[in-house]
Amino acid sequence: MRGTQDQREAIITAAAEIFSRFGLEKTTMEDIARSARKSKSALYYYFKSKEEVFAEVIRKEIAGLKHAIREAVEREDDPYYRFRTFVRTRLDYLNKKADQYTTVKDEYLKHYAFINSLTEEYSNWEVSTLKGIVEYGRDRGLFEVTDTAAVSEALFFALKGLEYPWAINYSREEIARHVEVLIDLLLRGISRR
Amino acid sequence: MRGTQDQREAIITAAAEIFSRFGLEKTTMEDIARSARKSKSALYYYFKSKEEVFAEVIRKEIAGLKHAIREAVEREDDPYYRFRTFVRTRLDYLNKKADQYTTVKDEYLKHYAFINSLTEEYSNWEVSTLKGIVEYGRDRGLFEVTDTAAVSEALFFALKGLEYPWAINYSREEIARHVEVLIDLLLRGISRR
Amino acid sequence: MRGTQDQREAIITAAAEIFSRFGLEKTTMEDIARSARKSKSALYYYFKSKEEVFAEVIRKEIAGLKHAIREAVEREDDPYYRFRTFVRTRLDYLNKKADQYTTVKDEYLKHYAFINSLTEEYSNWEVSTLKGIVEYGRDRGLFEVTDTAAVSEALFFALKGLEYPWAINYSREEIARHVEVLIDLLLRGISRR
Amino acid sequence: MRGTQDQREAIITAAAEIFSRFGLEKTTMEDIARSARKSKSALYYYFKSKEEVFAEVIRKEIAGLKHAIREAVEREDDPYYRFRTFVRTRLDYLNKKADQYTTVKDEYLKHYAFINSLTEEYSNWEVSTLKGIVEYGRDRGLFEVTDTAAVSEALFFALKGLEYPWAINYSREEIARHVEVLIDLLLRGISRR
DNA sequence: GATGAATGAGCTTTCATTCAT
DNA sequence: AATGAATGAAAGCTCATTCAT
Numbered sequence: 001m002r003g004t005q006d007q008r009e010a011i012i013t014a015a016a017e018i019f020s021r022f023g024l025e026k027t028t029m030e031d032i033a034r035s036a037r038k039s040k041s042a043l044y045y046y047f048k049s050k051e052e053v054f055a056e057v058i059r060k061e062i063a064g065l066k067h068a069i070r071e072a073v074e075r076e077d078d079p080y081y082r083f084r085t086f087v088r089t090r091l092d093y094l095n096k097k098a099d100q101y102t103t104v105k106d107e108y109l110k111h112y113a114f115i116n117s118l119t120e121e122y123s124n125w126e127v128s129t130l131k132g133i134v135e136y137g138r139d140r141g142l143f144e145v146t147d148t149a150a151v152s153e154a155l156f157f158a159l160k161g162l163e164y165p166w167a168i169n170y171s172r173e174e175i176a177r178h179v180e181v182l183i184d185l186l187l188r189g190i191s192r193r
Numbered sequence: 194m195r196g197t198q199d200q201r202e203a204i205i206t207a208a209a210e211i212f213s214r215f216g217l218e219k220t221t222m223e224d225i226a227r228s229a230r231k232s233k234s235a236l237y238y239y240f241k242s243k244e245e246v247f248a249e250v251i252r253k254e255i256a257g258l259k260h261a262i263r264e265a266v267e268r269e270d271d272p273y274y275r276f277r278t279f280v281r282t283r284l285d286y287l288n289k290k291a292d293q294y295t296t297v298k299d300e301y302l303k304h305y306a307f308i309n310s311l312t313e314e315y316s317n318w319e320v321s322t323l324k325g326i327v328e329y330g331r332d333r334g335l336f337e338v339t340d341t342a343a344v345s346e347a348l349f350f351a352l353k354g355l356e357y358p359w360a361i362n363y364s365r366e367e368i369a370r371h372v373e374v375l376i377d378l379l380l381r382g383i384s385r386r
Numbered sequence: 387m388r389g390t391q392d393q394r395e396a397i398i399t400a401a402a403e404i405f406s407r408f409g410l411e412k413t414t415m416e417d418i419a420r421s422a423r424k425s426k427s428a429l430y431y432y433f434k435s436k437e438e439v440f441a442e443v444i445r446k447e448i449a450g451l452k453h454a455i456r457e458a459v460e461r462e463d464d465p466y467y468r469f470r471t472f473v474r475t476r477l478d479y480l481n482k483k484a485d486q487y488t489t490v491k492d493e494y495l496k497h498y499a500f501i502n503s504l505t506e507e508y509s510n511w512e513v514s515t516l517k518g519i520v521e522y523g524r525d526r527g528l529f530e531v532t533d534t535a536a537v538s539e540a541l542f543f544a545l546k547g548l549e550y551p552w553a554i555n556y557s558r559e560e561i562a563r564h565v566e567v568l569i570d571l572l573l574r575g576i577s578r579r
Numbered sequence: 580m581r582g583t584q585d586q587r588e589a590i591i592t593a594a595a596e597i598f599s600r601f602g603l604e605k606t607t608m609e610d611i612a613r614s615a616r617k618s619k620s621a622l623y624y625y626f627k628s629k630e631e632v633f634a635e636v637i638r639k640e641i642a643g644l645k646h647a648i649r650e651a652v653e654r655e656d657d658p659y660y661r662f663r664t665f666v667r668t669r670l671d672y673l674n675k676k677a678d679q680y681t682t683v684k685d686e687y688l689k690h691y692a693f694i695n696s697l698t699e700e701y702s703n704w705e706v707s708t709l710k711g712i713v714e715y716g717r718d719r720g721l722f723e724v725t726d727t728a729a730v731s732e733a734l735f736f737a738l739k740g741l742e743y744p745w746a747i748n749y750s751r752e753e754i755a756r757h758v759e760v761l762i763d764l765l766l767r768g769i770s771r772r
Numbered sequence: 773g774a775t776g777a778a779t780g781a782g783c784t785t786t787c788a789t790t791c792a793t
Numbered sequence: 794a795a796t797g798a799a800t801g802a803a804a805g806c807t808c809a810t811t812c813a814t
Binding site: 025147150151153154155156157158159160161162163177178179181182184185186187188189190193 | 218340343344346347348349350351352353354355370371372374375377378379380381382383386
């Protein structure tokens with residue numbers, strides 16, 4: 001039946017909301033159940049454990065992030081803009097998430113790390129997307145890069161740092177400004193002279 | 194009293210060991226007490242709460258990191274090397290920490306939060322250290338940077354990403370290689386043409 | 387309907403297997419359902435409760451034991467051998483059961499309760515079967531017994547103890563040996579001098 | 580301090596009462612705590628788990644049984660009476676216990692099996708006590724037994740059956756009568772002709 | 773006949789924290 | 794300065810059972 005999937009979906013949606021507010025450990029099954037208007041035991045009918053609920057929530061968020069990035073990047077022709085768009089979309093999405101996570105800045109980090117440890121698959125996807133962009137720029141004679149693999153991993157690491165700032169007191173604008181500088185700096189670093 | 198400080202010190206040392214192995218939530222006061230050969234209630238004589246113990250542990254850890262970086266950086270004259278040294282020392286220290294954290298893969302989270310969130314003060318220190326390096330290079334005519342503040346924050350973010358990789362399947366060597374590429378890229382980005 | 391009986395039968399068979407492995411409380415309706423390839427709620431269509439399923443399983447088990455003993459005993463003419471056969475068949479059957487119970491050492495409990503408590507009816511049957519054997523021997527002038535009822539109950543108790551040993555570290559052979567000694571001792575006790 | 584032991588003792592006493600009424604699984608820590616006028620968590624301060632509490636209860640009961648048997652047996656000189664006393668004391672003790680266990684006849688069995696599986700040590704003790712009695716009788720020229728080890732194990736099994744009857748509807752007197760018959764029968768089985 | 777979905781009622785266990793001594 | 798004893802509050806999880814369909 002569709003029903004089962006729908007119920008799972010509904011629970012995941014409710015859970016996402018709660019997790020984003022209180023983090024993994026502080027959120028109780030009770031909380032989720034209440035918010036999903038189900039009994040606690042019903043959750044266990046659909047999911048094996050709290051961790052499994054959490055994992056589904058994350059999986060869904062990652063899918064959303066991937067989708068957003070892919071869409072945006074493909075719309076750009078210019079390699080420079082493709083890279084900029086990659087970084088910006090990524091950041092916008094994370095910022096949006098960060099808004100939900102205001103109470104739990106600290107927990108968010110765990111959260112986010114869990115994403116990664118949960119699925120390094122996503123990291124790989126990011127690296128290879130970056131590689132695509134770099135190669136695209138190189139083929140157009142704009143970027144001067146020999147080892148595209150190495151460079152895209154380096155870029156990946158550099159961008160990883162962008163996941164950090166919400167945890168502390170940077171305003172949205174400050175972050176945006178810093179990001180632009182970082183983009184310029186990185187592009188300058190890989191551009192042909 | 195000296196004695197009191199010493200006892201606190203001893204507890205912190207013991208706690209650091211345990212926290213590094215099990216993370217903040219998984220570590221119990223019981224664990225710490227046992228490891229410090231104190232009674233559980235004794236901990237409450239010296240510290241107000243588990244969180245306070247944790248905070249002290251972090252404070253000490255950060256002091257160590259700061260010290261290591263400062264020492265190393267000041268030893269270098271060449272701005273390029275100063276930057277390289279900054280990055281490498283930082284990474285070496287984090288790597289060394291990471292070694293203690295082998296058991297707790299999925300607790301990388303704690304680690305992440307552990308190093309960062311507690312005190313932005315350290316972040317500020319990093320940024321200003323970077324700024325020092327950038328200005329030093331600019332004054333020597335090697336770096337071409339107008340807004341040194343902005344650039345050093347950008348660099349700071351870029352380097353933040355380096356805290357991430359240990360959690361997943363990168364070998365020490367792979368990381369080192371990626372880091373070198375990133376350093377080159379960033380230096381190329383700020384060097385005078 | 388035949389069908390209904392068949393389904394019940396199928397469930398009982400599946401349940402017997404599971405109960406024998408995990409005991410009454412550790413076995414869940416879920417387990418039984420899975421093993422019977424039925425839905426959990428289907429079990430409730432055929433049985434009122436878990437206890438009822440269990441009861442049926444026992445009833446069947448007892449019927450099997452009775453049948454085995456009766457068959458074997460009737461085949462013997464000599465009163466001595468009739469008694470020996472009674473004891474041995476009983477033990478063989480229990481041993482066979484015990485084989486299924488290997489995994490659940492500390493659940494021997496269940497086993498014990500399992501074979502006995504549910505229905506004293508079987509005990510009565512055993513006592514009267516023993517009485518038959520004793521009278522048969524007495525009528526042939528071999529046994530010297532006045533109160534056959536009392537003696538057969540005493541024998542019954544003595545044999546009850548044989549249900550105990552599998553739970554602990556006796557090998558099949560050791561048990562067999564002890565049983566022979568016990569048989570001799572008991573026969574000697576009731577034989578005419 | 581003595582205090583700790585005393586508290587444990589008090590909890591065990593309270594727990595014994597409850598366990599005897601409801602059995603292991605039906606008894607909750609809540610029940611025990613209430614009866615011991617302690618908080619539930621206090622129980623966990625003194626014992627690691629419900630099972631551990633239970634184990635202590637059993638251990639104590641076994642000690643009591645051993646003591647009772649030893650005392651009584653040593654008071655008898657005549658080998659016949661020694662054996663009779665052994666059996667009777669054992670049975671009296673078990674009967675006394677059985678009185679506490681009225682509600683949970685069925686569970687008692689599990690209980691009792693747990694004793695054994697928990698500590699076969701006690702069984703060994705019984706066997707060797709029996710062996711002592713048999714050898715004592717043989718040395719006095721009253722019993723005719725070659726393999727005293729084998730015979731005492733056989734007796735042990737025969738007596739094991741006496742643990743069973745409370746579970747069903749035998750009156751105290753009936754049991755007593757049956758036991759006497761069994762004793763006679765067994766003694767007759769091992770007596771010199 | 774059969775079942776998917778849902779639940780209520782518990783249960784054990786953990787732990788930071790307190791406080792009299 | 795230090796601690797043994799005690800606890801409140803919660804949390805995750807299990808399961809027999811029900812019932813509309």
